Amino acid sequence: AQRVTQPEKLLSVFKGAPVELKCNYSYSGSPELFWYVQYSRQRLQLLLRHISRESIKGFTADLNKGETSFHLKKPFAQEEDSAMYYCALSGSARQLTFGSGTQLTVLP
Amino acid sequence: NAGVMQNPRHLVRRRGQEARLRCSPMKGHSHVYWYRQLPEEGLKFMVYLQKENIIDESGMPKERFSAEFPKEGPSILRIQQVVRGDSAAYFCASSPGGRPYEQYFGPGTRLTVT
Numbered sequence: 001a002q003r004v005t006q007p008e009k010l011l012s013v014f015k016g017a018p019v020e021l022k023c024n025y026s027y028s029g030s031p032e033l034f035w036y037v038q039y040s041r042q043r044l045q046l047l048l049r050h051i052s053r054e055s056i057k058g059f060t061a062d063l064n065k066g067e068t069s070f071h072l073k074k075p076f077a078q079e080e081d082s083a084m085y086y087c088a089l090s091g092s093a094r095q096l097t098f099g100s101g102t103q104l105t106v107l108p
Numbered sequence: 109n110a111g112v113m114q115n116p117r118h119l120v121r122r123r124g125q126e127a128r129l130r131c132s133p134m135k136g137h138s139h140v141y142w143y144r145q146l147p148e149e150g151l152k153f154m155v156y157l158q159k160e161n162i163i164d165e166s167g168m169p170k171e172r173f174s175a176e177f178p179k180e181g182p183s184i185l186r187i188q189q190v191v192r193g194d195s196a197a198y199f200c201a202s203s204p205g206g207r208p209y210e211q212y213f214g215p216g217t218r219l220t221v222t
Contacts, residue, residue, distance in 0.1 A: 004150070034209060043111070044151075044199070044213040086150055090208035093164060095141065098150035 002027040002091050006099035013077050014107050021072040021102045023061075023087030033063055033070040034096070036086040044086070047072075057081070077106045110134075112202050112214035113182075120220045127187040127194070129217045133202030140183040141211060142175060145197040157183060163206075190221045 003026045013019045025031060033050040048056045050063040050070060061072045070087060087099040113132040121127050133140050138159050143151040156164040157177040168175065172190075177183040187194055197218050201211035 006150075009148075032208065043215055046209060046211075049209050093166075094206045094208050095153035095156060095164060095167070096143075096151075096208050096211065097153065098143075100148065100150040 002031065002089055002097045004087050004089050004097055004099035006085075006087055006102050008102045009100070010103050010105070012105045012107055015079055016076050019074050019077040019081070019104065019106075021085050021087075021104065023070045023072065023099060025068050025070065025087070025089050027068075027089060027091050029091055032090040033061070034088045034090070035059070035061055035070075035072050036088055036098075038084040038086070040083070047085070077104075079106045079108060082106045112137075112200060112212050114198075114200050114214035114217050116217060117215060118218050118220070120222060121190045122222055123191060124189050127190050127219055127221075129185040129187075129198050129200075129219070131183040131185070131200030131202070131214060133183070133200075134204075134212055137202035137204050137212070139203045139206055140177050141201045141203075142183075142185050143199045143201065145199065145216075147196075151199055154185070187219075190219075192221050195219055195221045 005024045035047040037047045038044045059074045082105050084101050084103050086101045088096045115130050140157045142154040145151045153167040155168050155175045172188045174186045197216045199216045200214045203210040
């Protein structure tokens with residue numbers, strides 16, 4: 001069975017502070033990991049995937065197979081980063097398994 | 109391209125009625141996925157369809173729920189004899205192929221069962 005855990009439902013940081021959203025997963029094979037974001041009144045959209053190893057809007061995420069984690073990080077948070085963030089996993093099936101999400105609020 | 113469309117956006121049904129949720133995929137997309145989000149939870153996979161075929165329905169409840177994606181027209185998620193526990197947001201995603209990162213999500217349908 002595959003599972004994704006996001007331990008923080010709510011996370012608040014001040015503008016300019018570093019932010020880290022935690023994600024842990026369980027899967028017996030080699031998963032693909034993703035971060036999705038949902039801004040207020042907008043649709044869920046893909047933020048980044050571990051395979052591409054890219055930085056999107058200043059966010060990065062590294063897959064740590066030893067710790068089965070895929071934490072999302074940004075060194076300097078901006079107010080426009082306030083949103084709901086979901087970590088997701090795809091295994092051998094083509095479906096996505098989502099975590100319960102973390103609501104990030106960046107305070108001015 | 110208008111993106112994935114879902115209608116209605118809000119649906120209220122009394123217990124025992126039927127609910128029909130529609131999803132029109134993006135132009136050129138032949139793969140559709142349905143997810144359900146209960147309050148305080150993440151999205152949970154229900155079913156994956158290609159045109160006229162159900163590929164994976166491992167997340168669908170065994171009774172009362174069905175899905176189709178006909179050759180013409182939108183994909184339909186049908187819930188018969190709704191119960192209060194069916195109240196949730198139902199999201200549809202479409203993709204041009206079967207790759208998970210290519211899923212584009214619709215705005216969701218919020219079903220309320222009274």
